[in-house]
Amino acid sequence: MRCLSSMGKALLLLGTVPFAAAAPWHSRLHARADNSTTAAPMYSLSSDSAFAFQLEVILSLANGGGVSPGEVLRAASQIKPGEFESFYSEFKFLADQMHDIGAHINAEKYPVSAREAFFRAASYYRAADFYIHGNPDDPRIQTIWHSQLSDFDAALHLLPVPGERYTIKGDGFDIPIIFYKSNAANHTRVPTVVAGSGYDGTQEDIYHGIGKEIVDRGYNLVTYEGPGQPTVRREQNIGFIPDWWNVVTPVVDYLMTRSDVDTDRLALLGLSFGGTLAPRAASKEHRFSAVLAIDGLWNLQQSIENALPTALVELFTSGNVTAFDTTMKALRVNPRVPTELRWLIDQGMWSFNTTSPYDWFQRLGQINLNGTLEDIDVPMFIGEGQNDNSTAGQPQIVVDELKKLGKNYTYHQFKTNVGAGEHCQVGAEAQLAQVTMDWLAQVFENKMTSAQ
Numbered sequence: 001m002r003c004l005s006s007m008g009k010a011l012l013l014l015g016t017v018p019f020a021a022a023a024p025w026h027s028r029l030h031a032r033a034d035n036s037t038t039a040a041p042m043y044s045l046s047s048d049s050a051f052a053f054q055l056e057v058i059l060s061l062a063n064g065g066g067v068s069p070g071e072v073l074r075a076a077s078q079i080k081p082g083e084f085e086s087f088y089s090e091f092k093f094l095a096d097q098m099h100d101i102g103a104h105i106n107a108e109k110y111p112v113s114a115r116e117a118f119f120r121a122a123s124y125y126r127a128a129d130f131y132i133h134g135n136p137d138d139p140r141i142q143t144i145w146h147s148q149l150s151d152f153d154a155a156l157h158l159l160p161v162p163g164e165r166y167t168i169k170g171d172g173f174d175i176p177i178i179f180y181k182s183n184a185a186n187h188t189r190v191p192t193v194v195a196g197s198g199y200d201g202t203q204e205d206i207y208h209g210i211g212k213e214i215v216d217r218g219y220n221l222v223t224y225e226g227p228g229q230p231t232v233r234r235e236q237n238i239g240f241i242p243d244w245w246n247v248v249t250p251v252v253d254y255l256m257t258r259s260d261v262d263t264d265r266l267a268l269l270g271l272s273f274g275g276t277l278a279p280r281a282a283s284k285e286h287r288f289s290a291v292l293a294i295d296g297l298w299n300l301q302q303s304i305e306n307a308l309p310t311a312l313v314e315l316f317t318s319g320n321v322t323a324f325d326t327t328m329k330a331l332r333v334n335p336r337v338p339t340e341l342r343w344l345i346d347q348g349m350w351s352f353n354t355t356s357p358y359d360w361f362q363r364l365g366q367i368n369l370n371g372t373l374e375d376i377d378v379p380m381f382i383g384e385g386q387n388d389n390s391t392a393g394q395p396q397i398v399v400d401e402l403k404k405l406g407k408n409y410t411y412h413q414f415k416t417n418v419g420a421g422e423h424c425q426v427g428a429e430a431q432l433a434q435v436t437m438d439w440l441a442q443v444f445e446n447k448m449t450s451a452q
């Protein structure tokens with residue numbers, strides 16, 4: 001699972017700094033980093049706070065066999081803070097090593113060893129890809145993805161119940177999905193969780209994060225990607241779209257055709273920006289029995305605006321496209337600007353398939369939850385990380401709206417003192433799964449009781 005980076009953590013400190021003054025940003029960030037051993041809620045693997053968070057995300061894949069902690073800690077020790085190419089090359093090195101190990105294993109004889117090596121190789125290829133989207137024509141964006149897809153698929157075939165890849169026809173685009181059939185689903189229909197990620201996450205990451213936890217509980221798991229998300233963006237050149245139900249509905253249509261899916265017990269789960277995308281989809285796609293937002297996210301654009309320097313927000317609001325584009329393009333190539341902001345702009349333009357920062361930010365604002373929750377009439381789960389400052393206050397806005405509308409929802413704050421306070425509970429997947437999946441089991445059980 002990859003989530004929106006913890007941009008807010010650093011940028012909140014910069015709110016009063018004029019955006020033209022790059023140097024103070026730099027020194028302030030490092031001042032904070034120097035204090036991090038006493039003040040930070042989590043141990044930092046890099047003095048660059050964005051890298052530190054991303055390394056935490058990568059490390060968290062260990063939960064479902066996606067990485068080995070020692071391998072990640074080694075890479076972390078070699079990565080130069082703030083240098084995107086360094087992040088790329090350390091993980092590319094690790095990925096190639098793991099790929100070689102996998103490729104030399106006789107997979108028929110040693111399927112577990114081969115599977116583990118290929119899963120880790122794929123994770124490290126994805127990690128290497130994370131900071132290279134600044135130049136959309138960089139050929140590595142495609143080549144590294146072929147490597148990750150092919151190694152992930154090699155591992156997928158070696159699971160005790162092999163994962164199944166399908167391409168579902170959407171309206172104007174194709175939707176790649178992976179179906180992980182539950183062990184319990186041999187001769188019967190079982191509840192099924194449809195899980196999607198957000199602004200930068202991949203469906204492959206989901207398996208190692210909450211995905212394996214879902215399958216372990218006897219449910220089928222379906223992961224999917226829509227426009228703007230890694231594989232669709234690469235293969236079909238399409239950026240994010242607001243009508244997310246057009247991504248999810250074809251997936252549900254497909255599930256209706258399977259004999260191993262209990263179509264009365266379907267749940268939709270969204271991670272990070274998926275905390276907006278999933279409820280948006282569920283507002284028009286009514287065949288789910290439950291919707292989970294990990295975490296609650298009312299409006300990502302608004303959340304970013306709260307963290308940006310005021311002058312930059314005013315420039316956007318003024319509607320001067322040329323001036324906003326020029327300023328943002330200068331910021332993204334300025335190494336003194338915090339990694340959080342540089343990455344956010346790079347990833348935003350890439351994932352919205354645009355060359356204009358203004359176009360990105362304006363379209364991002366159209367994807368929010370205002371006016372959608374009215375149309376969801378099934379129990380909702382809204383999560384929040386206690387020290388998630390990247391989307392500070394957002395889950396509360398969702399909860400306030402649900403309360404106002406008289407909806408059936410459960411809110412849960414995951415705590416910092418037990419390591420679950422990060423964005424999307426990164427690194428505390430067992431706690432996330434325990435709380436969300438036990439809640440879901442109860443919702444499914446109630447549904448069966450009330451149907452009798």
Ligand SMILES: *[C@@H]1O[C@H](CO)[C@@H](O)[C@H](O)[C@H]1NC(C)=O
Nearest residue numbers: 030031032033034035036039
């Ligand atoms: C560390 O934090 C303390 C208390 O918040 C502050 O006074 C000090 O200046 C900080 N040190 C650095 C190097 O930023």
Ligand SMILES: *[C@@H]1O[C@H](CO)[C@@H](O)[C@H](O)[C@H]1NC(C)=O
Nearest residue numbers: 160161182183184185186187
């Ligand atoms: C379903 O099939 C798998 C693979 O053949 C087997 O390992 C598992 O025990 C079966 N589960 C049930 C509930 O029969």
Ligand SMILES: *[C@@H]1O[C@H](CO)[C@@H](O)[C@H](O)[C@H]1NC(C)=O
Nearest residue numbers: 236237238239352353354355
């Ligand atoms: C994505 O951007 C490319 C390059 O600008 C363009 O050719 C393509 O048509 C865009 N895709 C969509 C769906 O707009």
Ligand SMILES: *[C@@H]1O[C@H](CO)[C@@H](O)[C@H](O)[C@H]1NC(C)=O
Nearest residue numbers: 318319320321322323324326
């Ligand atoms: C937009 O900003 C540019 C550069 O700051 C400026 O030259 C131009 O006059 C502005 N346009 C409008 C319509 O305000």
Ligand SMILES: *[C@@H]1O[C@H](CO)[C@@H](O)[C@H](O)[C@H]1NC(C)=O
Nearest residue numbers: 298299369370371397398401
């Ligand atoms: C939702 O949109 C309406 C109309 O634009 C606005 O008045 C309202 O404040 C918005 N709600 C929230 C919680 O932002």
Ligand SMILES: *[C@@H]1O[C@H](CO)[C@@H](O)[C@H](O)[C@H]1NC(C)=O
Nearest residue numbers: 009040041386387388389392
């Ligand atoms: C995050 O925000 C909370 C209050 O919302 C604050 O107590 C905490 O210190 C912040 N954490 C970081 C790392 O900035």
Ligand SMILES: *[C@@H]1O[C@H](CO)[C@@H](O)[C@H](O)[C@H]1NC(C)=O
Nearest residue numbers: 379408409442443444446447
């Ligand atoms: C809300 O949903 C939960 C889970 O299904 C259920 O236990 C509860 O009774 C519902 N509450 C209301 C007020 O409908």
